[in-house]
Amino acid sequence: MATTSLTVQELQPRLEQLTVIDVRSPGEFASGHIPGAHNVPLDQVQQALPVLRKVAERGEIAVVCASGARSQNACNQLAAAGIAAATVVGGTSAWAQDGKPLNRPAGARTVWAMDRQVRLAAGTLVLIGLLGDLALPGLRWLSAGVGAGLVFSALTNTCAMGNMLGKLPYNRRAHQAFDLNAALNALRG
Numbered sequence: 001m002a003t004t005s006l007t008v009q010e011l012q013p014r015l016e017q018l019t020v021i022d023v024r025s026p027g028e029f030a031s032g033h034i035p036g037a038h039n040v041p042l043d044q045v046q047q048a049l050p051v052l053r054k055v056a057e058r059g060e061i062a063v064v065c066a067s068g069a070r071s072q073n074a075c076n077q078l079a080a081a082g083i084a085a086a087t088v089v090g091g092t093s094a095w096a097q098d099g100k101p102l103n104r105p106a107g108a109r110t111v112w113a114m115d116r117q118v119r120l121a122a123g124t125l126v127l128i129g130l131l132g133d134l135a136l137p138g139l140r141w142l143s144a145g146v147g148a149g150l151v152f153s154a155l156t157n158t159c160a161m162g163n164m165l166g167k168l169p170y171n172r173r174a175h176q177a178f179d180l181n182a183a184l185n186a187l188r189g
Contacts, residue, residue, distance in 0.1 A: 003075035027171035032102035
């Protein structure tokens with residue numbers, strides 16, 4: 001099954017007909033999401049397949065993330081399971097840049113987008129490896145390992161560092177723990 005894409009301009013007038021699934025971390029979702037979106041983090045899409053299949057039987061699904069990379073990954077997983085879904089090109093970043101509103105729960109704090117967190121963590125580890133090699137010869141191999149991980153990430157369109165960062169406390173909702181079952185119950189309607 002092939003995946004399709006929607007621009008934010010195509011998405012907005014269809015919000016009432018589509019079920020929007022946001023695959024960002026719970027912390028990212030809480031810091032601002034498209035109105036009516038349901039949070040099913042990318043690392044939990046496989047677990048949510050039975051419910052998402054039923055949602056797709058009722059109508060079309062649009063999948064969104066921060067920029068479009070994770071939503072495309074999720075759409076590929078859904079397509080492999082025989083579930084049609086469209087990825088939102090540019091994600092919530094494009095939605096906000098187009099001047100469209102984001103829903104934010106009261107008291108939610110802003111969390112950096114996952115790709116920004118990955119760039120910071122990878123860059124920091126590379127610098128530690130290179131500068132630390134001056135004091136501890138051989139530490140430069142840390143930098144090489146991070147570089148190899150980034151190449152692997154690009155080739156496989158996966159991100160182990162992003163998955164690990166998504167599990168850290170600051171990427172979770174401040175006011176409550178993420179509950180996939182609650183998200184899936186909301187999708188069941």
